[in-house]
Amino acid sequence: MNKRRDFIKKASAGLVLTGVSGNMVLQASNSFKTVQQDGESNAMLGQNKVEIKVIKPLFCPYYSINEPHEKGGDSYYYRSDAFTHNPFTIPASGMSGSPVIMDANGKFVGFMTTMGFENSTFSFDGKETLTVTVPEGQELFLDESGAGDEAWKTYNSKMMRRLNFEPLVTHPHFWSDVEYCTWSEQKFFAKKRYEQFHLLNHDFVKYYLDKVIELGYPKGKLTLDHGWGQFPDGSIDSGFGSWVSDPKKFPDFKKTMGMIQERGFTPGLWIGFPKIHSESLTAKKYPDLLGSWRANNAEKNAKDIRWLNPKADIFDYASETINRFYEMGVKKFKIDMSYNTKSDMLHIHKELYKAAKAIDSTIEMEFHVPDIFFTKYTDVIRTNDIWLNDNFDWPARVKTHYEISMKSSPGRLINLDHIGGNDTGAITEDKYLKHLAMYKTKTGYPLVSVLPHHYTQQCVDKTGEYLWEYEKGNKKVISDFYAK
Numbered sequence: 001m002n003k004r005r006d007f008i009k010k011a012s013a014g015l016v017l018t019g020v021s022g023n024m025v026l027q028a029s030n031s032f033k034t035v036q037q038d039g040e041s042n043a044m045l046g047q048n049k050v051e052i053k054v055i056k057p058l059f060c061p062y063y064s065i066n067e068p069h070e071k072g073g074d075s076y077y078y079r080s081d082a083f084t085h086n087p088f089t090i091p092a093s094g095m096s097g098s099p100v101i102m103d104a105n106g107k108f109v110g111f112m113t114t115m116g117f118e119n120s121t122f123s124f125d126g127k128e129t130l131t132v133t134v135p136e137g138q139e140l141f142l143d144e145s146g147a148g149d150e151a152w153k154t155y156n157s158k159m160m161r162r163l164n165f166e167p168l169v170t171h172p173h174f175w176s177d178v179e180y181c182t183w184s185e186q187k188f189f190a191k192k193r194y195e196q197f198h199l200l201n202h203d204f205v206k207y208y209l210d211k212v213i214e215l216g217y218p219k220g221k222l223t224l225d226h227g228w229g230q231f232p233d234g235s236i237d238s239g240f241g242s243w244v245s246d247p248k249k250f251p252d253f254k255k256t257m258g259m260i261q262e263r264g265f266t267p268g269l270w271i272g273f274p275k276i277h278s279e280s281l282t283a284k285k286y287p288d289l290l291g292s293w294r295a296n297n298a299e300k301n302a303k304d305i306r307w308l309n310p311k312a313d314i315f316d317y318a319s320e321t322i323n324r325f326y327e328m329g330v331k332k333f334k335i336d337m338s339y340n341t342k343s344d345m346l347h348i349h350k351e352l353y354k355a356a357k358a359i360d361s362t363i364e365m366e367f368h369v370p371d372i373f374f375t376k377y378t379d380v381i382r383t384n385d386i387w388l389n390d391n392f393d394w395p396a397r398v399k400t401h402y403e404i405s406m407k408s409s410p411g412r413l414i415n416l417d418h419i420g421g422n423d424t425g426a427i428t429e430d431k432y433l434k435h436l437a438m439y440k441t442k443t444g445y446p447l448v449s450v451l452p453h454h455y456t457q458q459c460v461d462k463t464g465e466y467l468w469e470y471e472k473g474n475k476k477v478i479s480d481f482y483a484k
Contacts, residue, residue, distance in 0.1 A: 023108075023141060023142065023143035023145070023151055023154055023155075024141075024142055024143075025112065025139050025140065025141055025142075025158075048133065048134045048135055048136070048138075049131055049132065049133055049134070050131070050132045050134060050140060050142070051129055051130070051131050051132075052107065052109060052129070052130045052131075052132065052142070052144070053128055053129060053130075054101075054103035054104075054107055054124070054128060054129070054130045055103050055104040055105045055107075055128070056079070056080040056103070056104060056124075056126075056128075057078040057079060057080045057104060058078070058079050058080075058101050058102070058103050058104075058124060058130065059077060059078055059101065059102045059103075060077055060078070060079055060085065060087075060101055060122070061077060061096075061097030061098060061100060061403075061404045061407070061408060062085070062087040062090060062096050062097050062098065062099050062100070062342075062371070063076060063077055063079065063085060063087075063090065063096070064076065064077070064092065064093040064094045064095050064096045064097075065090070065091060065093045066093070066094070070392075071387075071392060072387045072389050072391065072392025072393070072394055072397060073392045073393035073394070073396050073397055074393065074396040074397045074399070074400035074401075075393070075396075077400055077404075079124065080126070081124075081126050082124055082125055082126030083122075083123070083124050083126075084121055084122070084123040084124075085121060085122050085123075086117075086118070086119075086120060086121045086122075087099035087100075087111065087120075087122065087342070088111075088114065088117035088118075088120055088342055088343050089117070089118065089341050089342065089343055090341070090342060091339055091340060091341055091342070092338050092339050092340065092341075092342050092345050092369050093339050094339070094368075094384060094385055095368055095369070095370065095383075095384045095385070095401055095404065095405075096342060096369055096370075096371060097370050097371055097404040097405075097407070097408035098110060098370075098371050098372040098373075098407070098408040099111040099120075099371070099372075099373075100141075100152065100155065101122055101130065102148045102152070103130075105146050106145070106146040106147055106148030106149075106151070107143070107144050107146065107148070108141075108142070108143045108144075108148050108151035108152055108155070109122075109130070109132060109140065109141065109142045109143075110140070110141045110152075110155050111138060111139070111140060111141075112138075112139040112140065112141050112155075112158070112159065112162065113137060113138055113139050113162075114343075114346075114373065115135075115136075115137030115138050116134075116135030116136055116137045116138040117138075117343055118135075119133055119135040119138075120133060120134065120135060120138050121133045141155045141158065143155075149407075150483075152407055152481070153410075153481055153482050153483045154483045155372075156372060156407075156410045156481060156482040156483070157410075157482045157483040159372045159373075160372075160375075160410065160411065160482060163372070163373070163375075163376055164376070165375065165376040165411070166411065167410060167411025167412075167478065167479075167480070167482065168379075168411055168412060168413070168478055171379070171413070172362040172364070174220070174221060174266045174331065174332070174364070175332075175364045175379065175380065175413055175477075176413065176445050176475045176477045177218075177219075177220035177221050177266065177445065178217070178218050178219075178220035178221070178445060178446055178447075178448070178467050178470065178471060179220055179221040179222075179223060179268070179332075179415065179445060179446070179447040179448070180208070180212055180220065180221065180222045180223070180265075180447070180448050180449070181222075181223040181225055181268075181270075181334070181418070181447055181448075181449045182200055182204070182205070182208055182222075182223070182224055182225045182449070183196075183225035183226065183270070183418070183422070183449050184418055184420065184421070184422055184424055184449035184450035185208060185449060185450050185451055186199050186200055186204075186225065186226075186227060187422065187424045187450070188424040188450050188454055194236060196226075196227065197226060197227040197231075197236050197239075198227065199227065200224060200225070200226075200227035200228050200249065201246075201248075201249035201250060202249065202250050202251070202255075202256050202259075205222075205224065205256055205259070205260065206259065208222070208451075209222065209259070209260065209263050209265065211451055211453070212448075212451070213263065215451070215452075215453065215460060215464065216464060217448070217463070217464055217467050217468075218467050218468060218471040219263075219264040219265050220265065220266065221265065221266045221267075221268045221331075221332055221364075222260050222265040222266070222267060222268060223268030223269065223270060223332060223334050224267075224268070224269055224270060225270040225334070226239075226270055226272065226336075227249075228245055228246065228249065228250065228253075228269070228270075229242050229243055229244060229245060229246060230242045230244055230245070230246045230281065231246075232279050232280060232281060233279040235277075235279075237275075237277045237304075237305040238277045238279040238280055239272075239277070239280070240272050240275040240276050240277045240280060240305055240337070241275070241276035241277055241280025241281065241282035241283050241289070242277075242280045242281040242282065243271060243273075243281075243282070243321045243324070244281060244324075253328055254328040254329065257325075257328045257329035257330060258329060260329070261329055266331050266332060267328075267329050267330045267331060267332070268330065268331070268332035268333070268334060268364075269325055269330045269332070269333055269334065270334045270336055271321070271333055271334070271335060271336070272335075272336045272337035273308070273318070273321070273335050273336075273337070273348070273352060274307060274308050274335075274337050274338045274339070274340055274345060274348055275305055275306070275307060275308065275337045276289055276290060276291070276305070276306050276307070276308050277305050277306065278290060278302065278303070278306065282317065283306075286312070286313075286317065288309060288312045288313075289308055289309055289312045289317060290306050290309060291306055291307040291308050291309035291310065291312075291340075291344075292306065292307050292309075292340075293305075293306055293307070307340045307344065308340075308348055310344040310345075310347040310348050314347070314348055314351035314352065314355075315351045315354060315355050318351055318352045318355035318356070319355040319358065319359065322352075322355055322356050322359055322363070323359050326359055326360060326363065331362070331363060331364060332363070332364040332366065333356065333363065333364070333365055333366065334366045334382075335349075335352060335365065335366060335367050335368075336368065338367060338368060338369050342369070342371065345369060345374075346371075346373055346374060349367060349369065349374055349377050349378070350377045352365070352377075353365055353377035353378070354377070364379050364380060365377075365378065365379045365380070366378075366379065366380040366381070366382055366415060367380070367381060367382075368381065368382050368384045369381075370404055370405045370408035370409040371408055371409075372408055372409075372410075374409075375408070375409045375410065375411070375412055378409060378412050379412065379413060380412065380413040380414070380415050381405045381408075381409040381412055381413070381414055381415065381479075382405070382414075382415035382417040382447075383398075383401040383402050383405050383414065383415065383416055383417045383444070384401055384417050385401075385417070385418075385422060386398050386401070386417070386418060386421040386422065386435070387421050387422055387423040387426065388420065388421040388423060388426050388427055388428075388431040388432070388435055389423050389426045390426070390431075394421070394431075394435075395434070395438065398435065398438050398439075399438070402414075402416075402442060402444075405444075405479070406443065406479045406481050407479075407481045409479055410479050410480070410481045410482040411478060411479060411480075411482065412478065412479055413444070413445065413477045413478055413479075414442075414443055414444030414445070414477060414478075414479055415444060415445060415447055416439045416442060416444040416445065416446050416447060417447050418447055418449045418450075419432070419435060419436050419439065419446060419447065419448050419449070419452075419463065419466075420432045420435060420436075420449070420450050420452065420455075420459075421435060422449075424450050424454075427450070427455060428455070429455055429456045429458055429459055432452065432455055432459050433458065433459065433462055436462060436463060436466055439466075440466055440469075443476050443477060443478070443479060443480070444477055445470070445475070445477050446466060446467060446470055448463065448467070
C-alpha cells in the first residue's frame with residue numbers, strides 16, 4: 001500500500017508521477033485527486049494537472065492536421081515541438097484517432113471520459129515534460145511501464161466497458177465482402193479540374209461493373225462515390241446537403257441499384273453528410289441544419305460551405321436521407337467529410353448511426369474517425385486517403401493510418417481503403433504492387449477503386465490473386481486490439 005502511494009509526489013507545477021510500472025486511473029474533483037491502481041483508491045490533495053516525463057517524438061493519433069509540406073506522409077502525428085492540444089475539440093481533419101499519447105519509449109496516457117472535455121488538454125514543452133490538464137469529472141489513464149501497445153489494449157478494454165459496447169463477433173456477410181468504389185476510377189478519367197464529379201452516371205456504373213466481372217474478380221460491394229447527387233447552383237459544394245440523385249446522370253436511380261444487385265453486387269453509397277451548403281436542397285428546407293463555417297467557427301463567409309449544426313435534429317435528417325436510398329436497395333453507406341471539431345462530430349456520428357440502425361440493423365455504416373469514443377457508433381473504419389506520390393513518405397502514411405484504425409477502433413471492421421491510392425496520375429506498377437503488398441497480411445477487407453488494367457497486367461494479376469486469396473480465406477476483418 002505505501003509503495004503504491006510513494007509513486008506520487010507534490011510539485012509546484014502540479015503532480016509529478018514517477019516510477020509507475022503498472023497502469024492507473026486518475027480522477028480530478030474540486031478539492032482532491034483520486035488515484036486508482038490495481039483496484040485501490042487514494043485521495044491526494046493537489047491541482048488538476050499531471051506532469052509526465054516523456055521522450056520525444058510523441059505519437060499523437062488524434063492529431064491529423066497537416067501542413068502542405070507534410071501532406072501525404074505521417075509526420076504530423078509525431079510531435080517533437082512544443083504544443084497544447086485539446087483532443088476533444090481539435091478538428092478531426094483527415095483521420096483522427098483516440099485522445100491518447102504514447103512517447104518514444106512506450107509511455108502511454110489517455111483521457112477516459114467526455115466530462116470537462118472543453119478543458120482536457122495535453123501540453124508538451126518541446127523538451128521532456130508533458131503536462132495533462134484533468135478537469136473535474138475527467139479521468140486519466142496512465143501507464144509508464146514502456147509496454148505501449150499492451151497499455152493501449154488495456155485502455156481500450158476499460159473504455160469498452162465504460163462506454164458499454166462489445167466487439168463485433170458476427171455481422172452480415174456482405175460487410176466483409178471485397179469492396180469496389182468508383183472514386184479513383186472517376187479521377188483516372190478526369191481530364192480537367194473537378195471533372196471527376198461529373199463523370200459518374202448510370203453508364204459509368206455499368207462500365208465499372210462489367211470491367212470488374214471481365215477481370216474475373218470476386219463479387220462484393222460496389223460503392224458509388226462523390227458525384228451521384230445534384231449540384232443545385234452548379235458548384236460542387238452545393239451538393240453537400242443535396243442528397244438526391246441527379247436525374248440527368250441517373251434517370252432512374254432505383255434501376256441503377258437494381259442493376260448492381262442483378263450483377264451480384266451489394267449497392268453502397270458515399271455521402272458527405274457532415275457538410276452542408278446554404279444553396280443545398282436540405283438547407284432550403286431545413287435552414288436550422290446550417291452550422292458553423294469552419295471548425296471552431298474560425299471564419300465566416302455566407303457563400304462558404306458550412307458544417308452541419310450538431311444541435312439541430314440530426315436524427316430526423318439522417319433517417320430521411322438514409323431511408324430514401326435504403327428503399328432503393330442501398331445496404332452500405334460510406335460517410336465522408338467528418339473534418340469538423342471532434343466534439344461536434346461525435347454527436348453527428350451518433351445520430352447518423354442510430355438513424356441507420358433504426359431502419360435496419362444490417363445496414364453497414366462506414367466512417368473515417370477511428371476514435372474510441374466514436375467506436376460504439378461505427379461498423380467499419382476505413383484507413384483513408386493514401387496518395388502514392390514520391391514527394392511524400394506515403395508508405396509511412398499507409399502504416400500509420402492502419403495502426404490508428406486498428407488501435408483506436410477495437411472490435412470493429414477495417415476497410416483497407418483504395419488499393420493504389422487516390423492520386424491516379426502518380427501510380428506506377430512498382431508503387432501499386434508495393435501498396436497492395438502492404439495490405440495483404442493486414443486485418444481488414446480489401447477495397448479496389450481505380451481498376452488495375454489501366455497500369456499493367458502484373459497489377460491486374462496480383463490484385464486478382466490478393467482478392468481471391470482473401471475471398472477464399474477466413475476473412476479476418478475485425479480489430480482485436482484490446483485486452484482479452
